[in-house]
Amino acid sequence: MSPPTVIKFKFRLYVAGDTQNSMQALANLRKFCQTYLADDYDIEVIDVFKEPCQTLDAGIFMTPTLVKLSPFPVLKIVGTLSQTEIILQALGLDARTE
Amino acid sequence: MANTAVTLNTTSYKAPTGITGFDEITDGGLPSGRTTLLVGGAGSGKTIFAMQFLTHGVRDSKEPGIFVAFEEAPKRIISNFESFGWKLDELPSDQLFFLDAQPKPDFIQSGNFDISGMLAALEAKVKEMGARRIVFDALDIVISLLPDAAARRHEIYRLHAWLLENELTGLITAKAGRDDHSSVDQQSFSFMQFMVDCAVVLNHRVIQGVSQRNLRVQKFRGSSFDEDESPFVIGKNGFDVALARTLGRVDAEVTNERVTSGVERLDTMLGGGYYRASSVLITGFPGTAKTTLSGAFAEAACERGEPTMFVSFDSDGSEVIRNLTSVGIQLQRFVDNGLLRMISARTITGSAETLLVRIKTLSKEHKARCLVIDPVSALSKAGNELTANGVAERLIDWSKSDGITLVCTSLLDEMSGQTDGGSPLQISTLADTWLHLNYLVQAGERNRGMSIIKSRGTSHSNQVRELILSDDGVTLADIYTAGGEVLMGTMRWEKESAERVANEVAEVAAQLKKVSLDAEEAVLEVRAKSLQTELVAKQVEKTLLQRTTESREREQSRGLERMKELRGADIADTANKVDKP
Numbered sequence: 001m002s003p004p005t006v007i008k009f010k011f012r013l014y015v016a017g018d019t020q021n022s023m024q025a026l027a028n029l030r031k032f033c034q035t036y037l038a039d040d041y042d043i044e045v046i047d048v049f050k051e052p053c054q055t056l057d058a059g060i061f062m063t064p065t066l067v068k069l070s071p072f073p074v075l076k077i078v079g080t081l082s083q084t085e086i087i088l089q090a091l092g093l094d095a096r097t098e
Numbered sequence: 099m100a101n102t103a104v105t106l107n108t109t110s111y112k113a114p115t116g117i118t119g120f121d122e123i124t125d126g127g128l129p130s131g132r133t134t135l136l137v138g139g140a141g142s143g144k145t146i147f148a149m150q151f152l153t154h155g156v157r158d159s160k161e162p163g164i165f166v167a168f169e170e171a172p173k174r175i176i177s178n179f180e181s182f183g184w185k186l187d188e189l190p191s192d193q194l195f196f197l198d199a200q201p202k203p204d205f206i207q208s209g210n211f212d213i214s215g216m217l218a219a220l221e222a223k224v225k226e227m228g229a230r231r232i233v234f235d236a237l238d239i240v241i242s243l244l245p246d247a248a249a250r251r252h253e254i255y256r257l258h259a260w261l262l263e264n265e266l267t268g269l270i271t272a273k274a275g276r277d278d279h280s281s282v283d284q285q286s287f288s289f290m291q292f293m294v295d296c297a298v299v300l301n302h303r304v305i306q307g308v309s310q311r312n313l314r315v316q317k318f319r320g321s322s323f324d325e326d327e328s329p330f331v332i333g334k335n336g337f338d339v340a341l342a343r344t345l346g347r348v349d350a351e352v353t354n355e356r357v358t359s360g361v362e363r364l365d366t367m368l369g370g371g372y373y374r375a376s377s378v379l380i381t382g383f384p385g386t387a388k389t390t391l392s393g394a395f396a397e398a399a400c401e402r403g404e405p406t407m408f409v410s411f412d413s414d415g416s417e418v419i420r421n422l423t424s425v426g427i428q429l430q431r432f433v434d435n436g437l438l439r440m441i442s443a444r445t446i447t448g449s450a451e452t453l454l455v456r457i458k459t460l461s462k463e464h465k466a467r468c469l470v471i472d473p474v475s476a477l478s479k480a481g482n483e484l485t486a487n488g489v490a491e492r493l494i495d496w497s498k499s500d501g502i503t504l505v506c507t508s509l510l511d512e513m514s515g516q517t518d519g520g521s522p523l524q525i526s527t528l529a530d531t532w533l534h535l536n537y538l539v540q541a542g543e544r545n546r547g548m549s550i551i552k553s554r555g556t557s558h559s560n561q562v563r564e565l566i567l568s569d570d571g572v573t574l575a576d577i578y579t580a581g582g583e584v585l586m587g588t589m590r591w592e593k594e595s596a597e598r599v600a601n602e603v604a605e606v607a608a609q610l611k612k613v614s615l616d617a618e619e620a621v622l623e624v625r626a627k628s629l630q631t632e633l634v635a636k637q638v639e640k641t642l643l644q645r646t647t648e649s650r651e652r653e654q655s656r657g658l659e660r661m662k663e664l665r666g667a668d669i670a671d672t673a674n675k676v677d678k679p
Contacts, residue, residue, distance in 0.1 A: 004417035016214030024211070048215040052222030061199045062240070076202070080209030090206050 009033070011090075016063040017045040017049050021080050025064035027080040047053060062080040112321075113161070113267040116154025117147065117340025118321070123324040124315060129295045132319075132472075133261050133268040137287075138290025138300030143311065143332050144176065144271040147300070148233040150336045151269055153184050156193045161230035161267075164195045164223060166216070169236035172196030183483050192227045201243065202351050210245055213253050217260045231267045238272040241286055250286040258293050260604055270294070295319040301327070308449045310485060313339055329451045329485060331378065338455045340492055357402075357468070357503055360394030360427075363574040364533075367550060368560040370412065372531055376554075377494045377504040379474075382535030386546055387565055387572070388507035392470045393422040393429065394572050395505050399468035400432035407439045407466040409457055411476035418472075426571035439464045443476070450477040450489040458496060467502060474506035494528050530554045535565065547588035548574065 005048040013029060015022035026045065026083070033041045048063055060076075068075040068091065077090055112126030120128045128134045128151065138144050152163035166173060174450040175196070177512035185195065197217060223229070234257070244250045260621045261268040274287050291297050297316040302309065312327040330339040359378075365371040372378050378395075380388045389412075399406045408429075410418050418440065419429045432438035441460060443453065454477075461469055474493070477484035497504040506529070531553040538547045550558045563574040564586045578585040578593045585593055 014215055016212065016218065019212065019214060021210050021212050022214075028209075048218040052218045053109055055215055056197075056219035056223065059198070061366045061501070063210045063215035063218075063244075064211060065215065075204070075206065077206045077208055079207045082209035086206065087206040090208075 007042050009068070010044075011041065012044045012046060012067040012069055014046050014048055014058070014060045014063055014065045014067070016057060017047055020064070022064045024080040024082070025066065027065060028040060030083060032081065032087055036088065042066060061081050099572075113151075114154065114159060115151045116158060117149075117150055117339060118336040119330065120313070120337065123313075123328060123339065124296075124318060125322055128267060128269065129164070129318070129321065130267050131262075131265045132295035133258055133293070134296040134298065135290050135294040136157070136269055136271045136298045136300065136357070137274045138271075139302060140273060142302040143298040143337065144273075144300060145235055145332075146234055146332055146335055147298075148178075148271055149175070149179055149184070152194060152231055152233055153186065153189070155267075156189055159230075160392075162193045162195075162227045163231035163233070164197060164220065164227075164229050166197045166220070167236075168199050168201075168234070168239040173197050174197070174441045181334075183334065184336070188292065195223060195227060195229070196541065197223070199240070203241065207243065210249055211243075212249075213240065213256065217256070217595040221260070221264065224266065229266065232269070234268070234270045235245075236273060237270045238274065242271075245284050251289050252295060254286060254290055256556060258304040265512070276636050289314070296321075297395065308453070310449055316626050319464055329449075329488070331449070331452045331455045333452075333455045333459060336458070338458075340451055340454070341490070353501075358395075358398045358399035359391070361391065361572050363563070364391075367561070367563065368575070369530070369556045369558060371505060372501055372505075373555065375498055375501045376530035377506065377528070378531040378533065379529035380507045380533045380535065382504065382507070382509075383537060384509065386535035386537060387567060388428070388509075388535060389472050390422065390425055390572055391535070391548075391565075391566060392472055392505045392507055393425075393427045394472050395470065396438060397422075397427050397429060397432070398427070399503075400437045403437065405437055405439075405465050406432070406468040406470070407441060407457075407461050407464050408470045408472070409443050410443045410472050411443045412472065414442045424569070425567045426569055433556060440464070450486045454475060454489050454493055461522065469497060469502050469504050471504070471506045473509045475508045491528060528667060531556075536669065540586060541589050543587040543589075547577070547586065556559075 005022060011029065011033075013026060015026060022046065033043065046054065049061065062068075062078045064078070066077045066081060068077070075090055077087060081087055103561060111130050112121075112128065113130040114121050114127035114625045136144050136147055149165070152165055155163045165172070170178075179186050197216075197220065199565045220232070226231070237257075241250050241253065242516035245254060257270075272287070272290065294317075296318045299314045299316050301312040301314070302311070303312070311332070313330045314327045315325065328339050330337055332338075333556065353374045355374040356365075357374050358371045359368065360367050364500070372395075380391055382388045389410075392408075396406050396408050401670070408415065408418065413421075415433075418434065422429055429438055429440075433440060439460070441457075443457075457469075457471070469494075471608070473488060475495075477489055493506075494504065496502075532551040534549050534551050536549070537544045546567075547562045548565045549562045550560075564577050566573050566575050579588055588647050
């Protein structure tokens with residue numbers, strides 16, 4: 001029963017239904033978050049097939065795309081998120097792991 | 099579907115691009131509802147082609163279109179196209195939609211990805227605006243981001259399937275060329291070529307500093323097409339593909355109408371003038387009055403009230419006008435009233451193809467019915483030798499089909515044989531009428547000689563005539579042949595004056611003869627009259643004589659009677675015997 005705190009990492013993952021790349025990205029993201037971000041994260045999954053207009057507005061053209069909404073700046077990472085190093089670097093967490 | 103067979107005619111399964119020449123090459127345009135790949139190096143005109151295809155769809159075929167930009171921001175593209183006068187910003191976004199799909203500079207990639215997101219978003223847009231045409235400009239940019247060949251092939255296939263499913267006429271452009279620096283690897287590239295229904299290759303080469311652009315349709319499933327490379331230029335209105343021949347066009351209407359050459363005696367030599375919509379070639383060395391002859395033609399055309407265009411490669415329009423004024427050809431008045439348009443082509447640089455397109459555009463603007471190109475040999479200037487022939491052919495073909503009477507002059511190289519002088523462009527074989535001007539050096543003079551080498555479909559004089567330029571204009575003079583040589587200039591004049599003198603002498607002699615004959619006639623008449631009078635006198639005399647004889651006889655016989663009466667005797671017998679011996 002922890003009090004509602006401000007969550008540090010907010011992610012939005014755009015997936016293309018249950019295609020292989022997308023499912024892989026979701027799995028990789030979950031694994032990554034559990035490993036490095038403890039419980040301090042929030043993942044919102046958007047299916048581009050169901051929300052094409054939102055996808056268009058957001059300028060998402062490649063799937064899967066992970067958008068880091070917070071902390072600032074907003075960042076997009078495209079792909080299956082299979083390389084942990086790149087994600088750590090992108091989130092500015094690489095120094096902490098050493 | 100029951101109506102499939104009906105809809106499968108040329109018009110319904112081709113999506114016209116509105117690109118001059120291209121729709122003719124492909125017999126209607128790009129395959130409708132299918133995918134076309136447009137490949138070419140950087141700056142070969144892919145985006146222009148694609149944009150023309152879309153705007154034509156929106157404006158003329160009522161087919162809304164989507165432009166997916168991978169390489170350039172849509173705003174930049176729109177501003178780039180302002181110079182073409184297509185007014186892209188006037189098209190509503192529900193007719194022409196731009197999707198900025200450039201990979202952002204802060205783009206981070208981790209692992210494999212696909213383009214489902216974009217296709218999903220596009221599908222929504224396609225449904226929303228009822229789009230029929232779509233362009234993926236510079237697809238190679240995205241493809242090259244994919245980690246391996248299998249993934250690339252997969253995405254290409256995905257795109258193709260999506261296009262088919264949505265029944266869109268797709269145009270994919272990709273940078274690829276003969277150079278190995280293209281961003282699409284050979285494998286994906288050949289896969290793309292295999293997959294699409296139509297492939298068009300754009301080429302841009304620079305030959306001796308002159309840019310030459312070519313377009314070639316590599317494949318077109320289920321359609322006939324022109325397989326050859328066709329030169330094209332990117333002009334004011336976008337693409338203009340040159341056709342080697344007017345494919346599928348009905349032969350131009352042939353007319354028997356004649357137009358004057360501007361030189362009365364030349365018309366006579368040609369049996370009435372040039373044919374309307376024919377092409378005339380005037381060859382000759384520098385200074386043989388080629389420009390003057392074409393100027394005379396232009397003046398005559400303007401006098402008939404026909405819009406005329408005079409393209410000069412040698413000098414400025416005003417110079418040409420001034421020079422022609424000296425031989426009595428007044429063109430300025432027609433420039434002033436807008437009938438005549440002088441084009442100084444010295445200022446137009448570029449390939450022969452560019453020149454032809456410029457000439458075509460300008461003449462269309464001017465609605466020219468008569469066109470002079472002075473000299474057409476300028477087309478084969480350095481760097482254009484290879485293409486100039488084709489350009490000259492198309493020039494003649496185009497003018498003919500548009501009903502424009504074309505007069506070209508062609509400079510002959512001093513080296514290329516003095517006697518018959520074929521034109522370097524070989525258009526002498528294509529031209530309908532070929533006039534050749536030559537110098538004849540004789541007795542210390544250079545005189546201009548003109549002959550008709552050929553004139554299709556007209557009887558024409560076989561004689562060489564002397565071309566005389568004077569303040570009053572251009573005229574032709576008969577030439578004299580003496581001892582197998584033609585006489586011109588002073589020698590002709592001498593011969594003419596000698597003949598004049600001989601004529602005068604003969605005339606005087608004849609007059610003299612007439613006078614003397616008149617005199618003789620008069621004498622004879624007088625004699626005839628006096629004889630007549632004499633005759634009358636004699637006749638009178640004769641009558642008188644007869645009458646006196648008769649009266650004497652009467653008197654005598656009366657005297658005898660009287661004597662008988664008086665004597666009562668008969669003595670008449672003796673008297674009668676005396677009087678009638």
